[in-house]
Amino acid sequence: MIEPDPYAEEDIGRLLGLLPPAPEGWVRAAQEIPAFRSMLDDLVTRAEADEVFQATLIADLEAAIAQAGYEPEPRAIEAVRRQMRARSDTES
């Protein structure tokens, strides 16, 4: 018995259309995740050694980032906050 052709060319075209490119800015931000992870690791190391810094990190992330010598730009703050959530999810 001959099986029907499961994929006509229009089906292939329709499937290609389901995967448009993600916005470039989103992709770039995701590619920067390792850099922000290094920043978070540094902040955590400092917090473990310094209770005052630890309190700042918990109360005011932006101030903690600046105090540690990084530029407290919004995307850095958001990326570190996101990584803190992921880290907390992983540990729980």
Added chain:
Amino acid sequence: MNPEHATSRLSDAELVRRCREGSAEAWNELVERFSRYVYAICSRGFNLNAEDAEDAFQDVFTRVYARLDSLRDDSAIRPWIAQTTRRVCLDRIAAASREEPVDEIVPDQAGPSLDEIDEAFAVREALEELGDPCRDLLDRFFARDESYRTIGDELDIPQGTIASRISRCLDKLRKEFEGRKPGPQSSGDK
């Protein structure tokens, strides 16, 4: 050629191994390879609005990066990313609508199903194998929704030949795709 196409074709397992070793280049490629897939699940499969979809997209890759060590089977990165994306999207929907239990939330029925998005990803992988010029042409027409005029200008080909080129490339892609039907895969979680 799109910059996105400049990535090498390492196997998924090799790519994951290099990411785990700290290769920034490998991580960039992993994000490139799965960005459309994650974006489609968030924005089309679950129909999240642009703001929620962007948050979910970043959450997914943040979790993937944080948990790469927990992946049991490196070649199962795609289903693992799919599962992570589904969880992130469901969490986001549940957070926005606390009165609705997460178990009762299903992807938007008007959009493509998650199975269709998986199928689309498999077609996309076949397209990568096909290479240029077909890869670029089909991507521009079907995924980027570019007009014949834009494609003709960008690729420096006569507009009158574009339809026949697309048809020939689709035929090649169909054959390539049907020659590499994927088998079922586990989620890869430990």
